[in-house]
């Protein structure tokens with residue numbers, strides 16, 4: 096058996112990241128989140144023309160302090176391409192977002208003028224450049240506007256579109272399959288409440304699937320399988336050749352009906368099992384192996400243990416694989432908001448709880464019940480904390496990870512410089 100510490104488990108995972116591959120995606124797709132695989136440069140100046148920021152009048156430099164009336168000689172609306180230019184003694188009416196005519200020194204907003212028939216009179220002097228956003232003020236054509244490893248979501252798409260970039264290189268979208276094993280599992284209940292004695296409703300695949308989807312993975316299969324060695328081996332073989340990631344739940348321990356290890360070991364892969372137990376509690380029965388297509392994990396059957404394994408190690412690993420180079424286990428720090436006393440063990444403890452703001456300090460509130468058999472607390476759980484001692488006092492600092500906010504927490508970790516120099520630009 097390959098028993099490793101929590102840190103060694105992460106080191107082995109991080110050292111075996113599969114090659115994700117890249118693909119071109121449209122910045123007009125709704126297929127997100129994605130992570131950029133190359134730096135992106137602006138294809139056009141942003142904004143693409145000097146524009147008015149106010150409804151008002153474009154004026155010539157000679158008239159910034161004018162006291163006599165200025166003739167209104169034209170009207171430019173957003174979407175127009177003006178040909179007339181502004182001359183001394185004349186103004187052109189402009190609307191917000193309209194290109195300013197050539198030789199415009201400033202736009203005076205309409206509240207700062209008094210209309211007099213076909214002329215206006217300034218009520219105050221106008222500073223040079225007032226209410227005009229010059230072409231390329233936000234970014235110039237050729238500037239790097241988004242970097243490798245940054246998130247491509249609606250927000251980034253907005254910038255890319257505005258800068259005329261319609262396709263970008265992203266990390267390939269990954270596919271995932273979940274195989275929940277256990278003869279006791281009821282996956283498709285006939286009646287909502289009834290379950291035969293000895294059987295339980297399948298629970299774990301619900302949170303695995305929703306988090307994988309939130310990370311932008313394509314969950315192509317969620318299957319359930321009885322504790323039959325042959326059936327589990329066949330299913331694992333089939334799913335690992337179909338999906339980049341396979342998560343098996345249950346049968347990860349040492350019982351004579353625990354077949355996850357057999358199934359993972361039987362796979363044809365040049366890389367051996369990285370570990371089959373991790374010195375963490377809950378969640379020590381935990382298997383990981385690279386496959387020919389990607390990766391397979393064997394998670395504990397206990398839903399609470401699988402939850403902890405998934406969020407402590409699998410999610411940061413997936414984020415790196417997806418292209419978020421900065422991802423790592425327990426990226427945040429919080430203070431404990433109560434004392435914690437656990438049975439002395441050699442394991443790294445992973446506590447389930449929630450993060451709350453206490454004044455200006457992030458505080459971790461551990462759930463009352465930390466047993467791997469207790470699941471009901473997950474309704475209010477939104478974080479996990481790492482504890483490497485048996486006892487800790489209120490106010491002590493613990494490493495934590497959000498379990499319902501992985502994407503926001505990425506912004507707290509700076510993106511390392513990947514040294515990738517390529518740029519992509521839409522023709």
Ligand SMILES: Nc1nc2c(c(=O)[nH]1)N[C@H]1C(S)=C(S)[C@@H](COP(=O)(O)OP(=O)(O)OC[C@H]3O[C@@H](n4cnc5c(N)ncnc54)[C@H](O)[C@@H]3O)O[C@H]1N2
Nearest residue numbers: 275277296297298299345346347348353380395396397400
């Ligand atoms: N002799 C030993 N027994 C066990 C050890 C050990 O070291 N020596 N480890 C224990 C620990 S720790 C854990 S965790 C469990 C994990 O074992 P398995 O991965 O084989 O889990 P199962 O036996 O299949 O299931 C455990 C428990 O969880 C329920 N379950 C399973 N899948 C689901 C699901 N999808 N949804 C809801 N509930 C599920 C299952 O009915 C069991 O109650 O092993 C210990 N044993």
Ligand code: MOO
Nearest residue numbers: 377378379400467
């Ligand atoms: O460690 Mo087991 O993972 O449930 O308690």
